[in-house]
Amino acid sequence: MTDDVRDILKVTSGGLEACDPNQYDRFLFYGLISQPYPRQSDIDYSVAVREAALKDRGSRSPAVKLAGQLRTVTGKPVDVAAAPFKVPVPGVPAAQWSCPHQAETAYLQGALFDGLDASLIAQPDSTVIEGTRSTFPEYAKGSKRLQIDAESEPEQHPSGEVTHMNAQYGQIWLEHYLPMAVS
Numbered sequence: 001m002t003d004d005v006r007d008i009l010k011v012t013s014g015g016l017e018a019c020d021p022n023q024y025d026r027f028l029f030y031g032l033i034s035q036p037y038p039r040q041s042d043i044d045y046s047v048a049v050r051e052a053a054l055k056d057r058g059s060r061s062p063a064v065k066l067a068g069q070l071r072t073v074t075g076k077p078v079d080v081a082a083a084p085f086k087v088p089v090p091g092v093p094a095a096q097w098s099c100p101h102q103a104e105t106a107y108l109q110g111a112l113f114d115g116l117d118a119s120l121i122a123q124p125d126s127t128v129i130e131g132t133r134s135t136f137p138e139y140a141k142g143s144k145r146l147q148i149d150a151e152s153e154p155e156q157h158p159s160g161e162v163t164h165m166n167a168q169y170g171q172i173w174l175e176h177y178l179p180m181a182v183s
Contacts, residue, residue, distance in 0.1 A: 008032065008062070011146060021074040026181060031083040033061035047099075054104060055111045067118040078118040079181065084169065085123060085133050087140040087162040094132040101128055124176040127169060139169035 010017050021027075045053075058064060063080045070078055088094045105122040113120045127135050143164040144154040157164050165173075 004062070021070065021076065024076065026077045026079065027070060028079045028081065028177075028181075029063040029066055030081045032063035032066065033058060033080060033082045050099065050104075051107055051111070054108055058108050058112050064112055064116070067113070067116045071116055071118075075117070077181075078116065079121055079177070080113065080118055081121040081173075081177070082123065083163070084139070084165050085128060085135045087137045088129070088132070088134040089162060094129065094134045097131060097133055101125070101133070119180070121177055121180065124172050127165075127172055135165065135169070139165045139172075142166045143169075 006017055009019065013019075067078050067080060102122055102125070105120055109120045123135070127139055129136055140157075140161050140163075143157045143161050143166040145157065145164075146154065
């Protein structure tokens with residue numbers, strides 16, 4: 001395990017620096033893969049170019065590496081959820097997309113995750129502004145940093161936060177994910 005991965009695990013697991021796969025029934029990597037989409041509109045690119053860009057960015061993510069490493073020691077289910085799309089910046093038009101988010105997720109599932117026997121979990125459609133790669137702004141308002149220990153209160157992210165989402169988003173995401181995890 002690299003130092004970066006160990007640091008991520010420590011912050012997101014309540015302080016653990018190592019993980020014994022035998023102690024868990026299922027694994028979820030959330031946010032260790034960014035939404036692998038170019039920032040500008042994709043309308044002028046061919047399907048082949050879009051798919052190559054998706055596969056290239058996705059294959060370099062920590063989530064793909066960790067899922068591969070986990071597969072060497074366990075056959076338990078592995079789920080991967082990309083970080084949410086950013087909230088649009090006021091005054092900057094959102095890039096338009098020719099391919100629906102669910103279709104791109106399905107492509108990445110086949111191109112990267114089927115071979116790892118892992119599942120890529122799409123961002124809930126109800127949180128995505130249609131025709132864009134942006135999350136509705138209300139889901140970033142009031143977002144807080146992860147609580148690392150029981151003694152401290154989580155800090156709010158600064159106003160204007162565009163990458164971290166709030167508890168309302170988290171509830172929607174969990175209601176989207178949990179039925180998949182128990183099926």
